[in-house]
């Protein structure tokens with residue numbers, strides 16, 4: 238059955254969710270306060286880079302199932318299912334999450350609910366938030382207890398957002414046990430009917446568990462990455478190879494090979510701020526001791542960035558002053574133009590601050606990088622970035638860098654030195670072409 242749905246927030250999460258709900262056959266209204274963003278979306282244009290999303294958006298704008306508005310009144314009149322998909326960034330100067338945007342949606346929407354309605358929160362929030370918001374919704378809504386709030390965390394990865402939304406590993410629904418009713422679960426099952434039919438597990442929990450499922454998942458992923466990065470440090474010290482090691486331990490299904498890629502570590506708008514918000518919340522709950530290991534996870538991760546600067550410094554003869562460094566990759570991961578807390582851009586900035594002249598190239602993230610770091614030089618191609626370089630750094634594993642032919646750069650660079658911050662190149666291939674290859678925790682005799 239087709240539902241009338243409103244999605245609040247049209248960033249990476251909200252825009253993808255709105256387009257995918259329309260793709261599932263629902264009538265959808267995307268709501269945002271940013272008029273410029275809405276104008277683009279209405280024209281079928283995605284305001285950021287996400288493979289496959291433009292097609293889904295355009296198709297559903299054209300068939301009339303997907304529209305956009307800045308009016309909460311229109312959204313409240315139109316829909317009886319409301320998704321919250323706004324951001325919860327890190328607070329300035331604190332570890333905790335900033336809930337301003339989530340709270341603003343509830344404060345504006347709830348007083349307009351004159352008919353029974355379901356609000357499904359998707360944003361990542363500290364445990365306890367949903368219970369508080371559920372109560373607030375009932376207080377503010379003219380319809381009272383018939384305005385129900387549940388939590389339905391999102392697990393999509395940038396770069397695979399459409400795939401992850403339409404074919405998720407699992408759906409989680411946290412229900413308010415203080416206001417029990419069968420409606421919320423029924424509505425969610427209807428909204429996601431096609432996905433459930435396809436076989437995605439649908440797990441119903443209480444609100445706190447649903448919130449914690451999300452934060453625990455991201456904390457686990459961050460821990461897995463920092464684990465392999467810590468092992469990479471030991472591999473460097475012992476002359477062992479972390480890639481071979483990861484392949485070997487990854488065969489154990491209890492461990493698994495995914496998220497064991499050592500390198501310059503994790504960044505982006507989620508993992509770094511989510512582990513910090515998780516520690517802050519555990520502290521508030523009196524359980525801070527339980528998560529002290531996440532401080533170490535964070536520290537290992539941040540150390541990767543300074544480590545990369547040090548490797549570069551020693552590769553160019555002990556000082557970065559006056560050296561020319563090419564940086565390939567600025568996005569926090571490939572297939573994204575997102576540079577929020579990007580390790581690549583952070584490293585490029587640190588190297589420049591130590592006196593090097595840095596030329597950065599990224600297939601999609603130049604515009605966003607320029608607004609964060611306007612003083613770096615941005616090249617239009619790999620060749621331009623590498624011209625006369627004393628060292629070439631690969632910091633985001635875009636396919637075009639992985640497939641790069643060393644011989645095309647032989648005549649372009651000043652020194653044939655390549656530093657593979659993502660362990661994504663073949664050391665043998667580059668060494669055979671006469672390059673000095675440096676990886677992270679790589680001995681790579683057998684590559």
Ligand code: UGA
Pocket residue numbers: 361391392393394395396455458462495496497498499500501502503504505506507508511569570
């Ligand atoms: C992450 C989670 O993977 C999603 O499940 C979650 O929904 C999302 O956060 C969120 O909370 O919204 P995302 O931030 O898109 O997704 O990126 P990831 O694919 O998790 O990568 C995060 C960072 O870890 C990237 O900088 C990536 O380069 C790095 N990484 C990943 C590694 O350094 N090594 C690995 O083996 C894997």
